[in-house]
Amino acid sequence: MLIGAPAIEPVSLAEMKSWLREDASDEDQLIQALIVSARMTLEAYVRRFFVTQSWRIIMDAWPQDKTRLVLPLAPFQNVSAIRVFDAADVAQTVTSNSYRAPASSAEGRIVFSSAPPTPGRCADGIEIDFVVGYGGLAAHTPEPLRRAIMTLAAHWRERRGDDPDDALPYAVAQLASPFRRQRLT
Structure with a gap:
């Protein structure tokens, strides 16, 4: 059970808005939620935690x-x-x-x-x-995983659930795959 959530996200709101080329602040809450969702999705995919947590x-x-x-x-x-x-x-x-x-x-x-x-x-x-986690700073998370978070959040923002086959995009999987822990089954 999670007893101490990450204090920060591996990608800040400002970084994500720059990636999206977004200047307005009317969607900040949505963008922040997409960052958290993308991190959690990718943590599950690679079976690793990106930022220090207890x-x-x-x-x-x-x-x-x-x-x-x-x-x-x-x-x-x-x-x-x-x-x-x-x-x-x-x-x-x-x-x-x-x-x-x-x-x-x-x-x-x-x-x-x-x-x-x-x-x-x-x-x-x-x-x-x-x-567990790579460290307490966003910079401790490997750069390909940070890029995967931004790519996935941008993908979700553009499509907003309109894609019937909304699996992990190929570019995101390629960025995250080298970090994926394999199961022994």
Whole structure:
């Protein structure tokens, strides 16, 4: 679950208006909404988050190998907290010196020095808070992804839902494809 949304968008309203060659301000709210929608659509397409944001994963139990855990969101920055709920439903914080979560890994990998505590409740016994994204500034998002956001937002603005086959435009997919994480299925 998202616990800290991005503070900024990878493309500012001023950049988008310049891209669109738009001087008036009567559609600023629409253009801003298109930027957010394009970012979220492309984040889903590439399976990566563009700007720093905080997430929480809630699990019932640890995986089979209790010394390693891979978080499914990328690009990974750090772990903020790991909490395990005991039988009295009280959160016990796992100390950061009992695990490593190297930011240099492409994925969020947590390696425990010893098995973490077993949750005392049968459901939602583990909470892991972590941070993902390329960085906190718009410039940290790779330029092809920023261009893909602008291209997609411009596409939507021009067509305004009139296109019956409104799939991801080819130019947008080409810009984003090199960043796309593949699924292992």
